[in-house]
Amino acid sequence: MSRSMTPNAAPATTKYTLETGRGPVQKPSLRAGLQRLLPLMAGERVHVIAAFTALAISTAASLTGPVIVGRTVDHYIGAKDYPGLVSSSLLLLGVYLAGVFASYMQVRTMGSVGRRGLFRLRNSIFTKLQELPVAFFNQNKAGDLISRINNDTDKLNVFISQVLMQFVGSMVMITGAGVFLLALNLRLGIAALLPAAGAMLVTRATSTWVKQRNLRSLQTLGGMSSEIQETLSNFKVIVAFNRTDYFREKLNTANQKNFLASIGAGMANGVFMPLYGWSANLAQLVVIAYGIYLIGAGHLTVGLLIGFLLYVNSFYMPMRQLATVWSSFQLAVAALDRVHEVLVLESNLPVIAAAQAESDAVLTFRQVHFHYPGGKEVLREANFELEKGKAYALVGPTGGGKTTTASIMARLYDPSQGSVLLNGRDIRSYQPEERARRIGFIPQEPFLFSGTVRDNLLYGNPDYQHYSNEQFAEALERANLSALLARFPQGLDTAIAASGNSVSLGQKQLIAFMRATLRKPDLLILDEATASNLRSGPDLLTASKICARFFLPRGGRADAASA
Structure with missing residues (x-):
């Protein structure tokens, strides 16, 4: 009889300790991150198409507004054409109402998609846990597993139901507004977009650092959940030996680690909002100064400058939203890493083929x-x-x-x-x-x-x-x-x-x-x-x-x- 295991079988002593994120964190790829998130929306094609259609209508309405405003200023206000002003205002109101309704439908649809995705994901994790051997549970704390099922999947739900469409909508709005800025006046458009280029370079350079901080926050949250679960499960022993002080100190230490990690994650996530706010203010200053010069030179009208400023706002407002969205994306990718780490595990107790032999x-x-x-x-x-x-x-x-x-x-x-x-x-x-x-x-x-x-x-x-x-x-x-x-x-x-x-x-x-x-x-x-x-x-x-x-x-x- 051979003393070695079947070659196809994993060794009985497989190491199942979940350690993702404790070493160097790879720089997250936007495309790779989205590709890993998309399977969570499997079977939701019709709803996703409907949500994207509503998003397109909402974005089109937002991009049409500045054109109507600029035309109204140049053609109706200066000429004191009040009937034209009223009709233009009603048209603008109708466009914005259509955009608001489309935005509501998009949020409602993607919210349902996110909740169903969360339902399937939690079922998948729980099913996977039931397939894993006893060795896995001996090597990992129940509290951390509970945190992965509840907290990490909830981060993914928020991303799918809210953040994802904000991300796509912001990208579409930024692209559309950028095209309009360059089409209205090429030189003024380039001047308006330069601050955004600098902000995007900073974002790209700091993305790995942000993910590290978010991953550390999730890990310490899982550790704190483990301490709470362990304390509550063994409370009789704690009381019997009068060691509440010891376990209180352990929980306080875990809570302190999570507090510091959360502060670090908050600081990392908070970098982008003021960065893009400063870029937006700088762009508006450049547009106003250069626009006044062009008006004086007869190359630009007042209505066109107002429309241009509205497009600058339409460009930088989504960028500021994108700063928040990007932080949420980093958090979702970190959460997905922890969830994916469980889903890819395989049992080291496979079923093999073997011949039946007579035996007493x-x-x-x-x-x-x-x-x-x-x-x-x-x-x-x-x-x-x-x-x-x-x-x-x-x-x-x-x-x-x-x-x-x-x-x-x-x-x-x-x-x-x-x-x-x-x-x-x-x-x-x-x-x-x-x-x-x-x-x-x-x-x-x-x-x-x-x-x-x-x-x-x-x-x-x-x-x-x-x-x-x-x-x-x-x-x-x-x-x-x-x-x-x-x-x-x-x-x-x-x-x-x-x-x-x-x-x-x-x-x-x-x-x-x-x-x-x-x-x-x-x-x-x-x-x-x-x-x-x-x-x-x-x-x-x-x-x-x-x-x-x-x-x-x-x-x-x-x-x-x-x-």
Whole structure:
């Protein structure tokens, strides 16, 4: 038997620590960033086209306004043509009202697109997390993962529903206004655009720095979420040892890091607004000074200068909006980096093809080695067979690898070397659902979901989902589990609080035992704490009867073996 893993399988000790952004941050590409954001709008083509159509109408209305104003000044005000002035004013009002309505429709449409994109993205992340092995969750804090699902995806939602169209609209408006400025008067137009060129060079030079600050802010927010989650999850221990001061200091440190990182991100994001404001003021000063000179020389009319100033405002106002949008874009790209880091992960527990072999053993370890990432070897050349119809006990000192062995038996991990066979077949060749049906596993600390006893039993046995309480109770009685169910005052309807805090540890173990044995697996694995919590006479006797009914041949007996 070869001691190496299948070449196509990822090693069991895959490092799953999420570390994106802790090293050098690459300079964000506008095109690359948008290309990574566009898949979030998959299936929204009709709505996106409608939003862009509304955006085009709104932009066209804004660009038409200055032409009407300039024409009105030159042709109607100077000539005191009041009917023409009224008609021109009504036309201008109609154009602006059309622009406002189109803008409203665009915001409403893209808001819906963003919310649906957020819904799909959160589902994708949660689905991916469910596909990842236990090793991933051992190496990453739950609080940081929650922050990625909630906070980071919310940043993307804001970008898609609000910022993206502002970005596109600003770019279109800037382009249109720039074309009009150059078309009305080439020399005056060039003079008006020069301050913008300088501001854009500064923006390009500082984009990496801004992204670094935003990414650091998101990372510290995830760290603070981890500290909060860890503190709330272990509050009983904190109170029991009177260490609230210690955890308060830890949370204060995490909060301080997030505060400083947020200040840094705010300072970075705040650079652009005054920069573009200063550019706009400088451009207006240049246009007014040069425009007055051209009017005096007879090369420009007053109405044309007013229209020109309006176009300068139409050019620089979106640029100031673009400064805010660019900061939001950097934040969205940083958030997408953290989300993308989770979505691209692959499980290191693939399903492989393997031939079936005849075996009297329900489970076999062949030359199994195992070590955790960065740790020393826990198992070395482990070899044993568990025969069908027998009970076994694995005995050893604390830290000797008993729980690790049980986890490998249930394929929560794959060995670093060697192989594990279930009923004569490589355990890696079983689909997860089939493996779960054949192996029942009760960990040292069983986890219960909020709800009722029935809900927690159905969690591991969906085949009984359609059963009424009476039918389900009968099924439990046929499985010899009714005596254990009687330990709960309201039976199947006994309420279970969050994390099972409303029941004792022994009752948690009873529910976990019923949940596992109701599946009638080929192999039942009870971690050491299970045995210690079932030592009361009636519970232990009942559990022994259930195990004998399911796992021992008729007339057989349980043999204990120690290793």
